[in-house]
Amino acid sequence: MRVPPGVSARDFDGALKKFEEAVGKQWVFTSDDDINTYRDSYSPFWHETEEPIPSAALAPDSVEQVQQIVRIAGAHKIPLWAISTGKNLGYGGSAPLLGGSVVLDLKRMDRVIEVNDKNHYALVEPGVSYFDLYHYIHDRGLKVWIDPPDPGWGSLVGNALERGGGYTPMRDHFDCHCGMEVVLANGELVRTGMGALPNSKTWQQYKYGFGPYVDGIFSQSNLGVVTKMGFWLYPEPEAFLSGNVVVDKHDDLFALVEIFANLMNSGIVQATTTVISPLAYGPDPELAALRASGSTKDLEDYAARKKIGYWSVSLPFYGPADVVTAQWEYAKRKFSAIPGVRFEDRASYRFPLDADQLAKIVNPVPFGVPSLQTFSIGGPRSQGHMWFSPIIPMTGEAVLEAQKVFDQVAKDLSLNGGSVGGFPVWNFFARAFVIIYFFPIEHDVEKNRKNREVFRRLIKTAAEHGWGEYRTHTAFMGDIMDAYSFNNHSLLRLHETMKDALDPNGILSPGKNGIWPKGMRKARA
Amino acid sequence: MRHLAKTYEKGEGMRNAKIVRAAFVLLCSLSFAAAAFAGPDDAQIEKGHKVYDKWCFPCHGTGAGKPGTASLAARGQKPAVLEERTDLTPTVIKAFVRHGVLFMPMFRKTEISDADLNAIAAYLTRNNKP
DSSP: OOOOTTOOHHHHHHHHHHHHHHHOGGGEEOSHHHHHTTSOTTOTTTTSTTSOOOSEEEOOOSHHHHHHHHHHHHHHTOOEEEESSSOOTTTTTTOOSSTTOEEEEOTTOOOEEEEETTTTEEEEOTTOBHHHHHHHHHHTTOSEEOOOOSSTTSBHHHHHHTTOBOSSTTOBTTTTEEEEEEEOTTSOEEEOGGGGSTTOSOTTTOSOOSSOOOGGGGSSSSSOEEEEEEEEOEEOOSEEEEEEEEEOSTTHHHHHHHHHHHHHHTTSSOSOOEEEOGGGOOOOHHHHHHHHHOOHHHHHHHHHHHTOOSEEEEEEEEEOHHHHHHHHHHHHHHHTTSTTOEEEEEEEEESSOOHHHHHHOSOOGGGTOOOOGGGGTTOTTOOOEEEEOEEEESSHHHHHHHHHHHHHHHHHTTSOOOOSSOSOEEOSSTTEEEEOEEEEOOSOHHHHHHHHHHHHHHHHHHHHTTOEESOOOGGGHHHHHHHOOHHHHHHHHHHHHHHHHHOTTOOBSTTGGGOOOGGGOOOOO | OOOHIIIIITOOHHHHHHHHHHHHHHHHHHHHHOOOOOOOOHHHHHHHHHHHHHHTHHHHSSSSSOHHHHHHHHTTOSSOSGGGOSSOOHHHHHHHHHHOBTTBOOOOTTTSOHHHHHHHHHHHTTTOOO
């Protein structure tokens, strides 16, 4: 039997018996077969001893059981690792950061407590997936949309706490939450915002309540276990329209992004899209050769000859049919300042979509319909993936600089360089771009070691240029938190102060986002 | 396919993983060959259909954007849609669900219980020839 670090087998055995009394024997998992299902399916440590394997897993089905568990864990100083649906693949899945931790599996807490399609909100437990809430709404004919991230089996609570993003105007998932219920490390139950008011009528309608706004300290952190969370939903729109903007010159990127940022920040474009270079993709050997060694002029000539453009951005519009048409026309007027710009009308839908329409859409996620389509990203033999995702300024200059810098890292490390826009930039969040760069996971020790080396090099290089990641796999949380080092890591030291105050026994998700309890901290250089 | 005891505890890394893979191929072959089973009842099949629709269809179903189906098709598996297969056995189905394969992750008992997994197996083997 595995035991948590610093806990004797005898003490752990005693704690397991108490856990069994709290949640029922069948919901305390310790066998190898069961523990195997709590490993990270996309671990970058496959077949290496560094892979963090849990010692046990517990699956409560109520807030009261969660309270009992944290109290038992506190008494025995047993580290817990909370997961919601456990499908945070690419970021650690259902596995802990610290090997030997006991996974607190909240999947059984899967109640949709309320959906309101008049004021457009929902209140759910952590085990509710995007699929679950979508079907709940669809089955009842409610006129609201959820905003799924790419993988639909994720948890609304978990994804928002990890500050994930989607595609509709509700795409910033943490920003769109409203009210939490949290079990603290001592077992105390707290409700945030208007939830602190007994018999509150507006818990999911006004975020801030009264006094300090504390919701943020429970995101990407280890200061509490969130057991309920409210979300604002999107009233089902009348229509969707997308239009593509194409420019032919390399330097057109500057004006393209400047106008795009203006449209974003004016509220004309309200949803997720990506600025890409069509030159970055495609199997044409001529293009591949140009990508590797051609000049900018050569690539511009190729783009003009093939009529594919050097850069493009597809603009999504949601809302009343006449409004989205007017938004697209306005956007075209703004982009017409770029000589030679071309416009292409793309998809157009009226809602609701019927089953036949939906079945033909490869990726229905931008229409509020959860999917698993994203898992085709690594190809038919993919063994998994993880993501390098720095936030960069929303300027053409920053896009080009980031591509140049990260291409150089790739070349230095003898990877496939010459991406020419192969690091796609997205606007999942307001006001900034995020690069989402794909790293394959394989069951090959040497390849994974190489990828970890590259990943860590990218983190350091990004930090040297003033770019930091918004989220990461558990394997790199410490590296990234180290990069956020202003004033001798004063922000991390603040996190640690809160950690020591709220979780003095250090039982909640040790190491999450680089935040360790006092007894496990390494000396800082 | 991934298994904790075999690939981690013994600490033999890649060599051991290859043994596991070879054993799994053999397991599949034997399982396909020995397709004899007692037929599941209709209620179990109906339950399995519902569980399948919830947990498996989004990846292995028909229609656009189903990466499991696309992967099986690209790897020459016919038919690529699991519901149309007649050569799967409960043993193989359960092994894939609990251990994962390629980009398909493992599924925990809090997601798919043993009873639900038995029902999925009943559904996916409903058309097997005795």
